[in-house]
Amino acid sequence: MVDFNKLRNNRVQEKIIDPIEIFRRLPKPQGINDLYSSQSEVLRAWFERREEKDTVIKLHTGGGKTLVALLMAQSSMNENKGPVLYLTPTKQLVSQTLEKARELGISAIPYDGAYELDSDFRNSQAILVATYNALFNGLSKFGVSGRNSIETVGTIILDDAHTSFSIVRDSFTMEIKNEGTTQEVYTTLCHLFRKSFIDVGKGGTFDDVVSGNELVVLDVPYWDWNEKIPSVAESLKEISTESPFVFMWPLLRDNLKYCYALISKDSFVITPIVPFIDMFPTFIEAKRRIYMSATIADDSDIIETFGISEKAIENSLKSNSLAGVSERMILIPDLIDTDFSTEQIIKGIMEATSERKCGSVILSPSSKKAEKWASFSKVIMGNDVQEVVCDLQEGREFGPIAFINRYDGIDLPGNSCRLLVMDGLPVGTSNFELFKSSRLLGSGPLRRILAQRIEQGLGRASRGTSDYSVNILIGKDLVNWISQTDNLNCITNTTRAQINIGREVSEEVHSPQELWEVITQSYTRDQNWVAYHSERLAELTSEIEESMNYSPLATVERKALELWKKNYHENAIKKIRELAESGQEVDSHSKGWLYQLAAKIAYDWGNMESFDLMQKQAYSFNSQMTRPQNNIAYTPIPIPEEQSKMIVKQCGPYRNRKGFLSKFDETTALLTPTASPYQFEGALARLADLIGFQGERFDNNGVGPDVLWILSENRGIIFEAKSKKHKSNPLTKDQHGQLLVAGKWAKGQYPNVNFDLVSVHPSDISTEAASASDTYVLTQENLIRFITDSREIIKQVAESQLDEVSLVHFCEDLLQKSLISQDLISENYFIKFKTQQNSSNSL
Secondary structure, eight states: OOOOOHHHHOOOOOOOOOOHHHHHSSSOTTTTTOOOHHHHHHHHHHTTTTTEEEEEEEEEETSHHHHHHHHHHHHHTTTTOOOEEEEESSSHHHHHHHHHHHTTOOOEOOOOOOOOOHHHHHTTSEEEEHHHHHHTTTTTOOOTTTSSSOOOOSSETTTTTGHHHHHHHHHHHHHESGGGGHHHHHHHHHHHTHHHHHHHHOOOHHHOOOOTOOOOOOOOOOOHHHHHHHHHHHHHTTTTTTTTTTHHHHHTTGGGGEEEEEEEESSEEESSSSSGGGGGGHHHHSSSSEEEEEEOOHHHHHHHHHHOOOHHHHHEEEOOOOOOOOEEEEOGGGGGOSSHHHHHHHHHHHHHHHHTTEEEEESSSHHHHHGGGGTTSEEEEEEHHHHHHHHTTTOOOOOEEEEESSOOOOOGGGGSSSSEEEEEEOOSSSSHHHHHHHHHTTSHHHHHHHHHHHEEETSOOOOTTTEEEEEEHHHEHHHHHHHHHHHTTOOOHHHHHHHHHHHHHHOEEEEEEEHHHHHHHHHHHHHHHHHHHHHHHHHHHOOOOOOOSOHHHHHHHHHHHHHTTTTOHHHHHHHHHHHHSSSSOHHHHHHHHHHHHHHHHHHHHTTTTHHHHHHHHHHOOTSSSSSOGGGGGGOOOOOOHHHHHHHHHHHOOOTHHHHHHHHHHHTTTTTTTTTTTTHHHHHHHEEEEEEEESEEEOTTTTTTTTTEOOSSEEEEEEEEOOOTTTTOOOBBBBHHHHHHHHHHHHHHHTTTOOOEEEEEESEEEEEEGOOOOOSSEHHHHHHHHHHHHHHHHHHHHHHOOHHEEEEEEHHHHHHHTOOOSEEEHHHHHHHEEEEEEGGOOOO
């Protein structure tokens, strides 16, 4: 027997890097004799531009994306550009990719989650095929920035990139369910923010949502979210080490202020404004990143999710060939000039389809909408979906099957689905999508989201050039939407052409019998229909120009977040305002969305004037945005109980009281000159609560103090925080005036309370003009001393094993021996200003 492997190995094999030449030399699996012209076209173009970091390649579903991707992967390995990582959305697609590689004789191995990555992958001897989740998770074997060693990769193939966006976002999203082991945490988190919803006029809605009587998704007002991040983190500690949160928490714990907090009746969701892709150096530093995508009309999500440039989108590689485009008869019965019952006719059509041993499927946006199909079809959702899909694919089931809110991740080629009914306009599949769609309403970005969802739904059947299906669109909202030109322009040219072909066909149908007859023409492969579809598709796609393929909102959101995370707050806000105020076509809902993001950044920065202005602008452009904070009437905070009782009460939520000490340390870590004004003031207000008083921030557009402490029914402290001032600069007249105005406001709100007026200032010197002889200063040195003395009390309380009643007495004894009791704070930590005598240095 001849050892052909020996003969092959003995030859000095030249490493070919041209992907088309690689294909020519590979063994050809059954059914593949040569490349499609579309495949050859994009491979040639990619080979010429292969040194570009980001390349987007678009081929129609069924157009052979996997083959193209594998050839580019092999080319990169042959060129010694480093290891190649091939990502797919699901494990099923991992298996399909490995099978395709095996057929072609290309070396590829699966990611198995082992402690060490395979040496053949690391040595560029085999392509590593994995899901997106294998790379993007908080315990990634490829490494997470600043936490473990980083795996270097030369090329990353992102297959089916157009379906990966929600998968990648989910990697950075914690969804705390209102059920099972996380129900208590859900309740704690929701009620942590109840008051903030009352303050913005949403108290009733909040109560209805949490009680399960309302389906809307609420976003926590960001100013309250930012203030309570330490409390949120403390609440999440219990579940952060449990699956699946153990994979998300490391990515979120230091980035919570860059997230949305969303509340629905089912869950409390923490999700990033845009995914923190920068946390994965393997991805960021890859020499080549190749995005394999279907021909979707809008690429905004690729920009927003992966941070690639507009130029890469504009220069995406695609072919004018119709290779891979399936034949679809898209019918819209509601356009037929007759008054027969569409649903009853479709029921009969589905039954007849099933009798032909062909699958029929309904895509419904909600359980309520699917109820009307329940009498003659199986309604499927949740964990049962994949099992039913397999039954359809393998011919054990023909339906009718109604899938609820599943517009992607279901592949039904051939006879597994010859009839697909889309009933109603799709809605979001996640709380984030529901939140975003409710805020953007009928805006351009929402149009593009819906267009992509509709295309994904239509793509569940007919999966390649030789495949065919009948698609029926029903439901007034869907039909009305698809009938609007602006909406239709957001759909790819081939699908738009097929919809227009369907309109022409529908207009020729005048009865239920004719509707069934035209469907039968597709099923029986009537040559006149096949020829008509092919001719009209070619004509219409050549006539239709491509619309803009990304939203400027996506670019700005991504760039603004990157600047914000680097503490370039002013530049981030400028970037957002440039778009909102530019001549570009930005609708009012989108402007509201932009201004609220800018206000969020300004709030974190501590620029209260900009925050207030831009939140007002956000609300004026889009009333779905959060109502401005300063429209709310002030409600005095309650008078605290005895200090010892209040301190012990703070320990109550903690199973281990040492968590209370950690919270104290986390809070006081922000009481430094390096913290932003927002951080400093928030921490100073929270410090009051921790040491047994009541505190809050309340600077409502210049009205009220930076921070207010109520110590008892007749004692309080007003703080104006000037911690970031230079030590050599004295307190000025204007600064002292702010303190006096804040004191006057406080006296009006709390007539029975005597307030000490205190400026938190690095210097105890004031100008002569300030006339600050009757007010106090808390210097950084004295603040540190106050924190140290307070911590000693908290430490002893936290380490005590006493029961609650005994602990109160213990705490009372500690306070009597300390300097932080309400009667001693002023005389031990606050000092009087000294007047600067040299007026020339008073500026």
